[in-house]
Amino acid sequence: MPLKSLYNYYEHAETLPTHGDFKDRADLIDYEEHRKDLFLHKLSLHPRFFKDAELFEIGPDTGEKTMVYALWGANCHVVEPNRRAHPVLQDYFKRFELDSRLKSLDALDLKQYASSGKDTGRYDVAVAEGFIYTVRPARMWMEMFARILKDDGLLILFHCDKYGGFIELFYKLIHQRIMGLTGMDSLAAAEAVFQSKWDSIPHTRSFKAWVFDVLEDPFVRYAYFYDPVWLCRAMNTHGFRLYSAWPTYDDKSHVCWFKRPIPPEEMLAHQVDTIRRNRLSHMFGRKHTMVHQDKDVERRLKRLLLVSDSLIDTFDTERAEECLELMRWLKQLLENREMDAAPADTERAVSAMGSLIRILEFLQAGQASEAIAFCSENKAFIETWGMPSHFAIFHKPGANAACQS
Numbered sequence: 373m374p375l376k377s378l379y380n381y382y383e384h385a386e387t388l389p390t391h392g393d394f395k396d397r398a399d400l401i402d403y404e405e406h407r408k409d410l411f412l413h414k415l416s417l418h419p420r421f422f423k424d425a426e427l428f429e430i431g432p433d434t435g436e437k438t439m440v441y442a443l444w445g446a447n448c449h450v451v452e453p454n455r456r457a458h459p460v461l462q463d464y465f466k467r468f469e470l471d472s473r474l475k476s477l478d479a480l481d482l483k484q485y486a487s488s489g490k491d492t493g494r495y496d497v498a499v500a501e502g503f504i505y506t507v508r509p510a511r512m513w514m515e516m517f518a519r520i521l522k523d524d525g526l527l528i529l530f531h532c533d534k535y536g537g538f539i540e541l542f543y544k545l546i547h548q549r550i551m552g553l554t555g556m557d558s559l560a561a562a563e564a565v566f567q568s569k570w571d572s573i574p575h576t577r578s579f580k581a582w583v584f585d586v587l588e589d590p591f592v593r594y595a596y597f598y599d600p601v602w603l604c605r606a607m608n609t610h611g612f613r614l615y616s617a618w619p620t621y622d623d624k625s626h627v628c629w630f631k632r633p634i635p636p637e638e639m640l641a642h643q644v645d646t647i648r649r650n651r652l653s654h655m656f657g658r659k660h661t662m663v664h665q666d667k668d669v670e671r672r673l674k675r676l677l678l679v680s681d682s683l684i685d686t687f688d689t690e691r692a693e694e695c696l697e698l699m700r701w702l703k704q705l706l707e708n709r710e711m712d713a714a715p716a717d718t719e720r721a722v723s724a725m726g727s728l729i730r731i732l733e734f735l736q737a738g739q740a741s742e743a744i745a746f747c748s749e750n751k752a753f754i755e756t757w758g759m760p761s762h763f764a765i766f767h768k769p770g771a772n773a774a775c776q777s
């Protein structure tokens with residue numbers, strides 16, 4: 373039976389998807405340092421914004437991030453549909469002496485909460501990290517957040533980007549094909565291909581949780597990922613304005629007289645241009661900014677994503693050939709096109725494409741053990757993760773706002 377929502381998928385899982393298993397305060401403080409850096413330096417939001425803020429969070433899982441908002445002084449109103457996460461979250465708040473900041477914890481999904489019609493104009497800040505792109509129709513959550521936020525409230529989203537998701541789609545393609553060729557089960561195939569890659573960087577979750585959350589998750593697919601161009605436009609239609617994003621969607625080099633209010637449609641045009649020129653930056657997780665938008669490049673990149681995605685379901689050799697052609701074209705584009713990119717980053721992206729091409733050639737030829745050995749040893753493959761996850765903070769301007777920023 374097809375899954376209705378991401379939380380149905382987690383309900384039957386052995387593990388909780390993002391459980392960090394914090395043992396003591398040092399673990400929490402380490403994590404808080406990382407979140408502080410993210411908010412202060414990448415999202416331009418000072419943690420002091422959260423002091424005594426009424427904060428609504430939906431889908432926190434075990435609540436590591438919620439605890440950080442509580443540490444920063446937020447009153448947390450939490451909705452998490454997966455009841456198995458509740459005791460862990462409650463125990464965390466108790467152990468770290470934050471329970472006075474946990475104002476409520478309800479077991480509802482977004483659709484149930486949205487249709488309750490509760491909490492109009494109640495919150496200073498709302499948070500939905502790691503699942504919102506799986507909820508359909510998007511209009512439902514956009515209208516809900518527009519309703520429950522106060523004027524000048526902020527909405528913090530963590531979503532999956534279509535172009536940034538390329539590398540993850542490719543992992544899924546490799547994983548499926550290796551299972552098909554060798555008969556290995558999912559975890560054994562994942563360990564054979566990805567264990568060296570996984571061990572090369574530190575993580576807060578287990579390898580098994582990553583396999584479940586990325587390689588096996590039916591929602592980690594092109595059809596669910598958002599295009600930030602679409603997201604910014606749709607949010608504008610619902611009355612929101614982009615506050616900040618990581619990677620940035622704003623043209624930081626734009627200059628105009630500080631007293632001139634920038635109309636929302638002009639800001640949106642800058643954001644769309646910045647996003648479109650950074651498709652490759654998002655794909656490779658480093659700066660590869662094109663000087664101009666290029667419709668043909670975007671059309672071919674989109675085709676590459678779609679073909680890679682379709683190979684996850686069925687490994688068809690003709691499709692694999694089309695995928696290889698597009699990958700060779702992309703490698704050449706990186707080598708030849710003038711871009712705002714450090715030479716070392718270009719070299720890394722070119723090597724990454726070279727390694728993905730080699731892997732797909734092995735898979736196309738049915739050479740599973742060669743593909744496994746290559747994935748375990750190839751430096752470029754081991755070092756490339758892409759940028760699947762994007763942060764975006766949206767501002768709900770007041771009804772009488774003169775300058776909607």
Ligand SMILES: C[S@@+](CC[C@H](N)C(=O)[O-])C[C@H]1O[C@@H](n2cnc3c(N)ncnc32)[C@H](O)[C@@H]1O
Pocket residue numbers: 377378379380382389390430431432433434437452453454457480481482483500501502503507530
């Ligand atoms: C990948 S986890 C992210 C957890 C946490 N927000 C984070 O970023 O670390 C996704 C969470 O969203 C919840 N979730 C999934 N679908 C949901 C829905 N339709 N409504 C509300 N929560 C949902 C899941 O139960 C899970 O706790």
